[in-house]
Amino acid sequence: MLKSLFEASVGALHDVEHAWNLLADAENIAPAVVEDVVMYPTVGVRLAKALHDIAGAAPSWREAGVLHTVAAAAAVRSGLECAISVPVVHGAVMLPTVGQWQLPSTGFPAGQAELSIGGGEVAVAHGGTFLRARDHRVSAGGRTLAITFEDLDPHREFTTPVAPAPLDAVEREEWAKLLDEAWHLLTRWHPGCADELAAGLRALIPLGAGTSVFAASSSNAFGGIAMSAKATATQLAEALVHEIQHSKLNALVDLVDLTTTEPGWVYAPWRDDPRGLVGLLHGIYAFTAVVEFWHVQRDLVPPAEARRAWFSFALRRAQVRAAVDSLRGNTRLTDLGRAFVAAASVRVSVCETAPVPDDLAGTVADLLAEHRAVWRMHHLRPEPADVVVLADAWMRDAPCPGRARSEVVPGGTTAARPRSVLLEMRALAPDRFERAVSLESAEAMFARGERGSAAAAYARRVRRDPRDVDAWIGLGLASQVAALLDQPATVRAVHACVTARTGAPPAPEELAAWMTAS
Known part of the structure; x- marks a missing residue:
């Protein structure tokens, strides 16, 4: 046929x-x-x-x-x-x-x-x-990895054909050196992952300088992993562990159904865009393996890398836990899908017994809160009729009648997260943080933990310009008002509706508190 x-x-x-x-x-x-x-x-x-x-x-x-x-x-x-x-x-x-x-x-x-x-x-x-396919072989711990450094094939990036980009001698030597070091690391400390890679990895596709892609794989290209250059063998090992999980799951989902065919979008704590449910399961599966990688590796890196290793462990662990918990009661999971999520939850719970320094745990909590608030601001669209009902109730000084209905609408530009940049800098490079930030900015106040001052500064920014989306998000994070964290786009839409109808913009803090009380 x-x-x-x-x-x-x-x-x-x-x-x-x-x-x-x-x-x-x-x-x-x-x-x-x-x-x-x-x-x-x-x-x-x-x-x-x-x-x-x-x-x-x-x-x-x-x-x-x-x-x-x-x-x-x-x-x-x-x-x-x-x-x-x-x-x-x-x-x-x-x-x-x-x-x-x-x-x-x-x-x-x-x-x-x-x-x-x-x-x-x-x-x-x-x-x-003629340019020969560049095969590479490395053995350690009784295990052998045999791959091709694929820098020639027009279809190597899983998309439309691209021109050949052969590595020069120095680049090829650096890739080989890091891969050999990563293989020794994996065979010694992560033998299960090494076995998976030895069986499943066939081609490593170096991506050009300037790419924003950390690593990628494709359901049509089992055994192929495309990735940007990595600074250390540990980073390369992490990327390989992550992507081989996607390859395994790509093969599995062609054989079994983890979800129903009902469409819909969900939130993934590691993505700025809405994801399908299968995409979220992919992330849970891959990042669960990454959590387990850092659970072992965080105490094995050189002292200069230890703080970042602990941070990576804490961040990925919290992200996977949030994603797993978000699927409780999800009716679009099949029985196999629920068993899949439950197994991931058990694996992560083993790693959750490891304590994380309090300051890193706090930083991770803030990072997840900002990511979620930004996502909800940009991708949750409130029902216009419900916005009008809320605005009418506010103008009548009546109790808030409840939440507006919302739907996920993919698209649009997700704003930068300036607080996240500063929070991570303060946790991992405090000297640089002190030199880099303005003492008066709302972002710096937030990153230093001065949440009351930050909330007041963000509120002033909203009053000056209600179109300042980042100020709305910052106000919610600094004040911890639930309506601004859970339905920021709705609060902003009601504020705009009341302003348009009365000519008098409501105080953003008071409006958010009123909507939270419902």
Whole structure:
């Protein structure tokens, strides 16, 4: 059936039968080789894209030609002799697990190149510069990690094709050095995670400088992890532990249902955007492993890194606990989904027996409160009719009639969290904090723990400019008035409604207190 789909999509111009037979011959000779090629992460990305396009409109040759590139790669590695046409993407021919030929800018047919394969060697019509796939192998503690540093394949970042970005010698050496150190760390202190990575990690995809991505994986690219460069082996180990959990869960959710099909958005304490329920489960699963990583690792890092290690442990532990608790009674979880969440809760509870310094625990509580308030301000939209009812009650000096209905609306820009930056700086770099902040700013007052002064400063900012979203959030955090923490967008909307109808803006503190009393 798969062959028929490709034949229907690319037509007679490209010999699908030849590519299919070539792949079958390679499997007869070396089935493990064919499995290795077909299961390579970037092949999964290309196959998913091609099959998606086939199901809709006809895909382009460079997408549907994945069958030909897979067959060619299998032929090279199994020692077959053949000739085959393959797609050209970004001026190069890529054979997964083999390498890439960067073609001259002129002299070859647009969109395709002819390959002659024999004895494990490849000749490309019109020539080209060959870059071999960069494999890396490291052993420690009786365990071996064998991966490819994937910096060539156009589909390595799980999105639309991107140009090759081969690491230079220094970059490659630094990646290899940190990976070796991370592997020694994992095999010694986290053997279970090391076993998972040895079995599941196939390609490590270095992301370019300037990316904001810490690490990423894809359901279509099992065994592939893309990540930015890390400063230490510990950071690299943490990222690997995190992402391999996503790979495992991506495989699981294709086999079982953890949630119902009912749509809806939920809050994740580690994301600025609303998430689907499966996305929240992914985060719980991955960060539970990170909590366990830091539960062991926090006492093993060098003294200069100890404070940040404890902070990471405390933050991730609190985030996972908040997420797990938010799912109590959620009717969109299946029985398996509830068992999944319960298992994560048990794992985190083991780590919750470890005490955390009081000042770090307080900082983490403040960080979570701000993140939640910012998210609710930007993504919870109150029902307009309910806002009018609340405004009418306020103007009549009547008791607050209750909460406004709200719905989650993804989109919009989530504001920066200036208090979080200062709180983290004060906890981890107090000398820098004292040099960096203005003594008069509301943010500095809040970070120093002067909450009454901060609340007054934020209230003044709201009165000066009710459109100052951050001032509303700061007022709620500093005053701890429940309505500003739980329904900040509603308080702000009622304030605007009353102001528009009376010309007299209500005192923000009094309005929030009135709404809290309901």
